[in-house]
Amino acid sequence: MAEQPQAAPRRESGPWDADEPHPDTDRTDLGGLRLPHNPDFDVRLASVGDLHVGVVVLNGESTMQLQAVAAPRSSGLWDEITTKIVGQVGQLREQEGPFGSELVGEMPVEGGTRSARYIGIDGPRWCLIAVMAGPAARDEAVAAPFIDIIKDTVVVRGDEPMAREEPIPLRRPNDQQDDHADDQSGLNPFRRGPEISEIR
Template sequence: MLFRRRRRREQAERVAEETPQTPAREHGPWDADEPHPDHDRIDLGGLRLPHNPAFDVRLASVGDQHVGVVALWQESSLQLQALAAPKSSGLWEEIRAKVLNAAKTLEEREGPFGVELAGKVTVEGTERPARYLGIDGPRWFLLAVINGKAAADEELAAAFIDFVKDIVVVRGDEPMAREEPIPLRRPSEQSADPDHQPDLNPFKRGPEISEIR
């Protein structure tokens, strides 16, 4: 009888582990270790991005290191960078102050992820609209910058906002310096996770990720 109860308890625990947990929040960005919607995403290592066939997604690189992502759409761009953050506090308040000091034409306002910065920035002598969205997560910080028409048009911006809301950040357990970019990789590069099995369907078209430097 004792063994039967133990077997039932083990079976119940196994079922609980295999059953997807309901997300505790309405939207992300999600931490890889928290319950989040389970659907196919573009796996870039430190970031897992939702699929949007309208976006031209590119990896931004410095030397041999991939440090960010740029999504191009409708004469606009969405720049993404995930950084390591300390356990005790987030980075957005500090980074926001630095951005405001460098671009005094930006102003703080309330946005879908809390306080954001919006206004115009000067790039190569030309002013253009920009929105800075900062999201503090557990030991990570995600910066999303919208440039171009979508920065001043809420309808266009909605596609980028929805994209950001479904991003999964994979911080990992490796020690990292404060504000160090979380490593990214091309989808074709082998995953360091032994439990990660690549999609071996030869007839399925994979994400086309180009590169900018």
């Protein structure tokens, strides 16, 4: 029996939900996220204990943290999360970006501050959060390839029940899907803590 042709995407760009039609491009399968491949970028998993909770993408002096969290079926989370970010980080202003409302400014780091840009996209039962730091947070030309990664990322929410803002678990590309871990400590993009491991 012949394969059915893939349905055409309903939007020009993502991030995509795994269950919606999306372009069949070269992506790295990390379980809860499928990231488009870019040879110029280093991609590393951020872990809390044994749980992989986010991805760190590095290019030059810029970084981007990506994390997908579970959201209610009835409403998005990004507006609520921005309120929490402002409460923790402070010196930020709101602006319109390619995905809607986002926050830009300075975030505290050891020994001073660093330029930061907070982007959130609400999807069906998930919210994808991206935090750019360094030159990409203030220069659109430097940010462009990071934005392209967000636009072609696929979020794999799965059908299992998850708590509000629970990180959608990730795995190394060659690992089998782990059993759902009991420890659901989240990646906090505003504090040091998660261990970063490179993907090879």
